Amino acid sequence: MSDALVNSAPEAAISARGLRKVYKGGKGQPEKVALEGIDLDVPRGSVFGLLGPNGAGKSTFINILAGLVNKTSGTASIWGFDIDQNPRQSRASIGVVPQELSTDVFFTPREGLEIQAGLYGVPKSKRRTMEILRSLGLEDKAEAYVRTLSGGMKRRLLVAKAMVHDPPVLILDEPTAGVDIELRKQLWEQVMELHERGVTVILTTHYLEEAQELCDTIGIIHKGNVRTVQPKDELIKSLDRKTLMVVPEAALSDEAVRGIEGAQIKKDGNLYIDYRPSLTRVADILSNVSAAGVSVKDISTVEADLEDVFLEMTYGSDQAPAA
């Protein structure tokens, strides 16, 4: 990261307080409150997943940080620099990889990176154009026409462009939307490499599996409010839901397991019993199973995953708003 940014070492990479955005309604449309006044801290060095259903306010939040949308009220800082009071340093502290493949077809990747570095005022002696291209596996495409690059290469080029000024914080907006599994895995590896180099990575994604795999901290936004920000593992534990899978010795009937609370026979013929680890011991469930006359061949437990948490915090909350 650039020298000017080394010493600031803030607690949070991104910090927002009471951040509110109301889009003005035009042509008879009512105004739209996109962010209700959010408080959010992204820990330094984290891979932070910003999740939320469509229209939750994720892009609005990112665009305010990137300087593309003006906030209505509240404060935000990037790497300790307030976006109003220190716009130059806050802008220099962040790189944003946009969702669309909006690469410039008139320049080669090398030229494109040089131009971007120029826009950020990176002196020629400090530019790392070829190093960045190399780290993203694009070295041999440095002089290629951008239109000849594959979709995956174009996406990596966008990551490269976001890194020219060596920002300590990188935001990836839906980095793997519409890309195939192999490419998705490659991008995941690149995100982890950036993380290992100390870059704080914030990503929005619709693939909960992606957030589960990559992110150590999760923030969930819903209807312009922050529902939660927690380390991923704690968040999953907080759901307090597990499933015990019992493989029976012999085929089971619904009748036989009716007395076991939370039990269900699935298509694979196994018995699945949902329970709350904070309230119920596995030993007690097993004695119920045994009392029902089921002889057990094997057992295993299945933990809730991020998808369960997400559904509970967003769609589930529409029925019963969080206190």
Ligand SMILES: Nc1ncnc2c1ncn2[C@@H]1O[C@H](COP(=O)(O)OP(=O)(O)OP(=O)(O)O)[C@@H](O)[C@H]1O
């Ligand atoms: N320029 C705009 N003018 C008016 N309303 C807007 C504008 N941009 C976004 N909105 C509205 O603000 C709300 C939040 O939108 P935003 O794009 O931030 O959500 P999102 O979480 O990024 O959604 P998605 O996952 O679909 O990209 C939505 O209701 C959206 O329709």
